[in-house]
Amino acid sequence: MTTFDRVGIWNWERPDIAEELHYAQYAEEQGLDSVWQGESRLVRDAMTVMGAYTQVTDEIDIAPGVTNCYTRNVALMAQTFSTLDELSGGRMKLGIGAWWDPLASNVGIERENPLRRMWEYCTVTKRLLDLENVTYEGDTLAVENIELDLVRSNADARDVPIYVGATGPTMHKLTGELVGLGVCGGVFMNYLIPPEHNELGVEKLEEGVEKQGGTLGDVDRPQLIAVSMDEDYDAAVENARHLVTQYIGQQPHIRTACGIDPERGEEIKEELGSWPAKEADIERASRLVDDEIVTNVVAAGTPEDVVERVGEYCEAGCTEPVVYSLGDNVEDVIDVFAEHKAS
Structure with a gap:
């Protein structure tokens, strides 16, 4: 039987926002490991919904899958995830992507050199979450003498691993380098791609992380996978x-x-x-x-077809399938994957 060491769900665009909270709770009850909240289009913002998740769950990891490295400045992003880390009791992950056009350009953002932007954004955000005082002069952002101002709250460093939402080979290689440097924890691999696309991504991840003295085993590789399940x-x-x-x-x-x-x-x-x-x-x-x-x-x-296909993504490099049910049978999908979790 196909089994998975870890399984997550991806919540997105349900007619009633209460459904998304319910599915996060249900996934936790069934023993799943993570809930990721979409934020790639102008639907619901992930931060608000994830804040709600922290209050209705106790153990499941929570992450945006993914937010972007343009619309929130690095200080605000670090501040937001510092707060969410407190609310969740240390269960947050931070998934960041490079957004897409024409949406970005339509709201006045020029995505010049998204690779450099991702490198600089993740680097500064990580340093802020580590409670460093940061001055940084880059090609796409600059900050001077900033730090999280935690005078009257918990002043411990925030252990919030960063995951780069990568699709293309160059972004995978960059992510590997960031993991090797200790900036990021892994990659959040994209959906609506075939499993064989993972193989090139993993090759580039390995190339990047080894360049910085690490190994592929250092790179966590959860992946968003669209699921449409029906008998x-x-x-x-x-x-x-x-x-x-x-x-x-x-x-x-x-x-x-x-x-x-x-x-x-x-x-x-x-x-x-x-x-x-x-x-x-x-x-x-x-x-x-x-x-x-x-x-x-x-x-x-069918359920058997779906599990087999998701297994192919894992064989091609995914370490945690994060399943997105395209139908209304979300609980059924959760149940099927809970049954296939390794004990």
Whole structure:
């Protein structure tokens, strides 16, 4: 039987926010290890929801999957996670990605040199969480004589591991280097990509961490994996089609990494139109997304199919599947993965 050492869930865009709190509680009750909150689009902000998680759970780890390195300055990010660390009793992780266009440019952010930005942002945030006084002059950010001002609260360093949300090979290599330097704890591998994409990512992680004197074993590698589970295989595939269409059409890094023929990817982008897409746009563009495209990037099918496919991601380098149920049967998905957790 396929087993997993650790399993997490990813909460995102449920009709009622109370459902997300419930699923975090239920995942903890069933023995899962982490709950990650999405924040890649302008839906719910992760910080508010994670604060609520700290008050309705006791043991499960909590993280954004992922926030970004642009919209909150480093001091505010460190301040926020210092607070969440206190509220959670030391259960926080910090997942940070480089965001995406056109969303970033539409809100006035120029994503020039996102690799350098990630390096500098993680470096300064880590030093602030370690309660250092920081002066830093970089290419993308500069701070002078700042530190967390913990005069009347717990003044211990905040043990909040940082995870870089990486999709492309260069960001994986950079993450490996940051882990080797002790800045980051690992990578949060992306979803809507095939398992074989992990292999290149792991190769680059190893290259980066070894450059800084570490080993691949130093790099934790949780991964967001979309799951569409139904006893009716065809229904499971159909339920995933709209999400796959939306992300291939809107997000260039997914379109590049998902394994789709580049010409078909451009056709989907053109048919979907500009961001944000309407439901009618997604429905129209989804006619270009066949079953093979869907099942290449989503763990779709019966419970047995889903577990087997998620196992393939782990064989390709993931150390903790973080499953995102695309259907309403979130508790069923949690139950299935709880049954497959190694004892």
